[in-house]
């Protein structure tokens with residue numbers, strides 16, 4: 001290429017390089033320090049948002065932002081021993097890290113709490129200090145897990161109660177949530193909902209009857225919505241002026257989606273289920289948009305395969321699935337319900353105070369490939 005043509009082709013890069021370099025007059029006093037965004041330098045350009053004792057520098061200087069910056073401790077917010085200008089840090093900052101996951105002094109509502117994942121989470125909530133109200137289509141919860149949960153509750157001075165409910169029945173949902181909020185105590189106010197009620201029907205899409213398709217959507221998606229809606233209605237009646245302040249006295253809704261809301265599962269034909277779970281993920285984002293500034297965070301948990309009654313039925317129907325599912329897992333195994341205690345406690349507790357409208361994918365690496 002001729003010299004002029006090389007220059008022509010390099011011109012845009014040269015122009016960019018000129019913009020990135022400080023002018024000769026500022027080069028001598030050049031500093032890597034930066035100030036708050038509301039400050040402006042002589043050129044009127046905004047400065048980076050980090051506080052510092054040092055001179056400001058344009059954010060567009062082309063240098064790594066905040067490199068070698070000496071932090072002004074008095075302006076750092078968050079930890080109790082580090083004061084800041086302006087409003088005091090939220091009380092959450094005073095909680096020691098090991099207590100962030102506690103659910104002390106609150107009650108958690110759980111749908112699908114009669115067995116499987118829901119009942120395991122009920123047990124974990126009790127262990128973390130919360131009272132629990134379980135709802136499920138089953139007339140009675142599964143034994144012996146339920147009796148164990150009752151014993152645990154008694155030993156900790158907490159409550160666990162069981163309430164038969166069809167999550168697709170709007171009136172029943174609305175009445176039960178209203179009753180549960182009326183049972184609320186000052187010591188253990190309701191501050192969380194975990195939705196775990198769900199069904200799965202495997203069938204090739206061309207054979208899917210409309211009744212079955214609607215049933216899956218009705219339980220997994222509409223049922224989740226109805227419970228979240230009933231929760232929010234009762235919450236807003238009691239907390240008309242709450243905002244998005246981190247974790248403080250707010251509520252958290254954690255909805256069970258699935259990795260199947262992100263992918264199509266090799267080996268099984270379950271279009272309705274997967275569509276319903278993708279819907280749950282999208283529902284949570286929209287409810288988070290509407291409710292996060294009114295005191296309710298909304299997130300989803302997307303589990304990979306869990307060994308429960310639900311998957312046992314699938315494996316009974318198609319034993320070859322076991323091999324296919326194991327191949328898809330980077331950990332080479334299916335999960336057990338107890339492996340979701342940590343993720344769900346995180347979502348329900350103040351540990352996730354800045355998380356809303358998000359999905360927590362816990363799938364043994366399945367979706368990574």
Ligand SMILES: NC(=O)c1ccc[n+]([C@@H]2O[C@H](COP(=O)([O-])OP(=O)(O)OC[C@H]3O[C@@H](n4cnc5c(N)ncnc54)[C@H](O)[C@@H]3O)[C@@H](O)[C@H]2O)c1
Nearest residue numbers: 112116117136137166167196197198258303305306308310
């Ligand atoms: N097991 C898995 O591999 C897996 C993976 C990803 C997501 N999930 C999801 O986790 C959740 C729990 O599943 P699980 O594996 O514990 O299954 P599970 O069948 O043991 O539990 C589901 C519970 O929902 C209840 N339920 C069903 N229809 C209901 C209705 N109309 N009203 C109220 N309750 C109803 C059932 O009675 C049951 O107790 C489900 O939402 C499921 O889709 C499961």
